[in-house]
Amino acid sequence: MRMQSTNALFRRATLSSSTSTLSIVRRSTLTATRGFSSTSTTPRTSATTNSSAALPLRTPTRTRQFPTTATPSTTRTMASAACSTSPSSSSPGYEKIPNTSIRILRTVSSVRRFRKPLTLDSRSVALVPTMGALHAGHLSLIRAAARDNHHVIVSIYVNPAQFGVREDLGSYPVTWEADCEALAKLDRELADDGENLGRISAVFAPTTGEMYPAGFPGQELDSKGSFVTITPVGEVLEGASRPTFFRGVATVCMKLFNVCQPDRVYFGQKDVQQTVVIKRLVEDFLMPIEQVVIVPTARDQEDGLALSSRNVYLGERRRKVANVLYRALKAAEEAYAAGEGKRDRVGVLGAAQKVMEETLAEQMKLSPSERVKFEVDYLSLADPDTMLELETVDTKKGGILSGAVRFLPVEEPKEGEDLGHSGGPLVRLIDNIILPPK
Numbered sequence: 001m002r003m004q005s006t007n008a009l010f011r012r013a014t015l016s017s018s019t020s021t022l023s024i025v026r027r028s029t030l031t032a033t034r035g036f037s038s039t040s041t042t043p044r045t046s047a048t049t050n051s052s053a054a055l056p057l058r059t060p061t062r063t064r065q066f067p068t069t070a071t072p073s074t075t076r077t078m079a080s081a082a083c084s085t086s087p088s089s090s091s092p093g094y095e096k097i098p099n100t101s102i103r104i105l106r107t108v109s110s111v112r113r114f115r116k117p118l119t120l121d122s123r124s125v126a127l128v129p130t131m132g133a134l135h136a137g138h139l140s141l142i143r144a145a146a147r148d149n150h151h152v153i154v155s156i157y158v159n160p161a162q163f164g165v166r167e168d169l170g171s172y173p174v175t176w177e178a179d180c181e182a183l184a185k186l187d188r189e190l191a192d193d194g195e196n197l198g199r200i201s202a203v204f205a206p207t208t209g210e211m212y213p214a215g216f217p218g219q220e221l222d223s224k225g226s227f228v229t230i231t232p233v234g235e236v237l238e239g240a241s242r243p244t245f246f247r248g249v250a251t252v253c254m255k256l257f258n259v260c261q262p263d264r265v266y267f268g269q270k271d272v273q274q275t276v277v278i279k280r281l282v283e284d285f286l287m288p289i290e291q292v293v294i295v296p297t298a299r300d301q302e303d304g305l306a307l308s309s310r311n312v313y314l315g316e317r318r319r320k321v322a323n324v325l326y327r328a329l330k331a332a333e334e335a336y337a338a339g340e341g342k343r344d345r346v347g348v349l350g351a352a353q354k355v356m357e358e359t360l361a362e363q364m365k366l367s368p369s370e371r372v373k374f375e376v377d378y379l380s381l382a383d384p385d386t387m388l389e390l391e392t393v394d395t396k397k398g399g400i401l402s403g404a405v406r407f408l409p410v411e412e413p414k415e416g417e418d419l420g421h422s423g424g425p426l427v428r429l430i431d432n433i434i435l436p437p438k
């Protein structure tokens with residue numbers, strides 16, 4: 001594999017729409033928002049481009065394959081994953097996580113029944129939306145929510161609408177039992193810590209039938225259905241690589257907000273573009289949510305890799321190299337901090353690109369049974385409010401450094417090698433660093 005070194009990776013499209021729209025039975029109007037190198041094999045829809053300085057780092061062959069093709073039935077199984085917590089004869093009529101007061105709510109009507117008296121009692125309610133496979137990053141969101149709210153609802157729902165047809169819906173990790181144990185343990189910790197206003201009151205784990213009454217949601221760009229789209233922010237970067245992703249996220253989050261009626265919602269900085277989309281959703285649709293709280297990215301304490309449910313796909317060999325994106329972003333952050341001359345796009349992102357190239361070159365010196373191959377999807381220096389690419393950072397406003405990397409399946413597995421969840425498919429990881437205003 002060869003790193004390409006052109007100067008025209010990032011091209012900003014002239015966007016066809018700049019407003020958020022709620023569309024019923026709509027055809028998507030997404031347009032391509034990035035140019036690709038001429039060697040790219042993926043056809044892109046045409047877009048008017050300008051010559052925003054670009055960072056190359058794209059390999060000639062661009063694969064968009066995610067590990068497996070999902071089927072609706074897989075999702076239904078996942079969404080209704082069985083729990084060992086069936087109601088006992090002494091139960092109050094709803095499921096609970098064993099030895100806790102955490103209710104397991106599976107229907108919209110049960111959440112509404114739970115929620116109503118809390119409004120009458122002026123109790124504050126926080127929602128922490130997740131797709132399960134809980135890790136310490138999720139727990140930090142729940143801790144933040146319990147600090148400031150009387151009740152915390154954690155939703156666990158693997159939302160099919162945000163997965164593209166070739167993405168990893170079918171193999172997305174589902175760890176319901178472990179999730180329940182983690183929530184029970186955290187709730188005990190919250191009970192012992194006098195600093196919290198509240199605790200975990202409920203887990204909302206709906207089926208797809210509950211969340212999508214009209215039927216399994218379309219995953220194609222031109223699928224019919226009731227969708228929420230947030231543009232232009234949802235079209236660039238992650239939205240360019242995963243064209244239906246933010247439509248799915250915004251749609252499911254609006255549903256979750258409508259059901260749970262939270263006063264505050266909690267999201268992780270790890271998915272920084274998602275936080276910008278959610279803020280627009282809440283503001284533009286006048287949703288009665290007091291605050292969208294963004295919680296810092298939880299990282300591996302040793303090498304800084306951002307915790308992510310998808311890290312389980314990596315296996316041992318790729319895990320050792322997986323922090324390359326974080327190291328690259330740190331180098332860009334340092335270049336930015338170093339001074340005026342380095343606040344332009346080329347100076348800042350060039351530092352990140354160098355780390356990527358050097359790391360790949362080191363890997364390519366190894367044999368196929370030792371090395372790790374990866375491709376950089378994008379490196380970005382963007383405006384914090386719009387996620388549109390910046391030529392220079394206005395230090396009064398700051399910026400967001402972000403990137404996405406695809407780790408290819410290992411070439412020659414060794415005997416007994418840990419290849420990762422689901423056989424170690426291609427795994428795409430994202431990360432970001434916020435450049436704060438100075």
Ligand SMILES: Nc1ncnc2c1ncn2[C@@H]1O[C@H](COP(=O)(O)OP(=O)(O)OP(=O)(O)O)[C@@H](O)[C@H]1O
Nearest residue numbers: 130131132137267268270271297298307308309310
């Ligand atoms: N390392 C992290 N630090 C802080 N928040 C995180 C971290 N990882 C995930 N979150 C947040 O947890 C919420 C639920 O995320 P999700 O369930 O998709 O987990 P994930 O680890 O991001 O999974 P994936 O690997 O699919 O991206 C989101 O708001 C997400 O930003």
Ligand SMILES: CC(C)(CO)[C@@H](O)C(=O)[O-]
Nearest residue numbers: 129130131159249252271
């Ligand atoms: C916000 C979310 C739970 C919506 O499905 C998901 O995108 C996630 O876990 O980040």
Ligand code: BAL
Nearest residue numbers: 131162163245271274
């Ligand atoms: N944490 C974002 C969810 C997703 O990648 O599908």
